[in-house]
Amino acid sequence: MAVDLLGFLGVVLVAYVVPGPDFLVVVRSAAEDPSKGRAAALGAQAGLCVHMLAAAAGLTVIATRSAAVYDGIRLMGAAYLVYLGVRAVLAARRIARKRHHANGTTSDAREEGGCAEGRLGSGFTQGLLTNVLNPKAALFFLSVLPQFVDGNRPMAQQIFFLGMLDILIGVAYWFALVTVAARLGALLARPEIRRRWELTTGWLFIAIGVSVAAAA
Numbered sequence: 001m002a003v004d005l006l007g008f009l010g011v012v013l014v015a016y017v018v019p020g021p022d023f024l025v026v027v028r029s030a031a032e033d034p035s036k037g038r039a040a041a042l043g044a045q046a047g048l049c050v051h052m053l054a055a056a057a058g059l060t061v062i063a064t065r066s067a068a069v070y071d072g073i074r075l076m077g078a079a080y081l082v083y084l085g086v087r088a089v090l091a092a093r094r095i096a097r098k099r100h101h102a103n104g105t106t107s108d109a110r111e112e113g114g115c116a117e118g119r120l121g122s123g124f125t126q127g128l129l130t131n132v133l134n135p136k137a138a139l140f141f142l143s144v145l146p147q148f149v150d151g152n153r154p155m156a157q158q159i160f161f162l163g164m165l166d167i168l169i170g171v172a173y174w175f176a177l178v179t180v181a182a183r184l185g186a187l188l189a190r191p192e193i194r195r196r197w198e199l200t201t202g203w204l205f206i207a208i209g210v211s212v213a214a215a216a
Helices: 005-017 021-032 034-057 059-065 067-098 104-113 116-132 135-148 155-181 184-188 191-214
Strands: none
Touching: 005 135, 005 155, 021 034, 021 067, 021 116, 021 155, 021 184, 021 191, 034 059, 034 116, 034 135, 034 155, 059 135, 067 116, 067 135, 067 191, 135 155, 184 191
């Protein structure tokens, strides 16, 4: 039996199109700054590299067969999503307070900009942690991906090949999404729209985190 590339590509494309925590992190980062969005995308794909190497080494078998380990990863991921959400909600409140000052718009632009290096580092870290702490990504490499490999050939090599294909497709998809989402930047320059954006994405992060934590 040969590797089922067409079937694998179909599953991968559907997985990327369906919004999840990675999607929200990349879009939110791109709306703030395109370079931060690309950094978040690369961070998410670096997280997939971690899951791929763990699957190839058989480590995800241990994690998914141990309820304690799996729940620990799931709860850490949920806590991180809630943390991102709380930060966004607090940012929305700061923007609302600053609108009462005469120079609020100017100071907002200065503070939101920050240094380029800080934005890139923050975006990459958020993308990386969101993906690494998502147990569904580990399950994909452990349970879904092996369905498309040849059982008569070395499993680790095929997982590595399909995993790298998944990562390359993801980079192309995320970068295209960043280009589209970056158009939100002009709108977010307006304090009221930025406040609503931070509030909406913040509560979405919190809702996703709570649903992950509450999942059986």
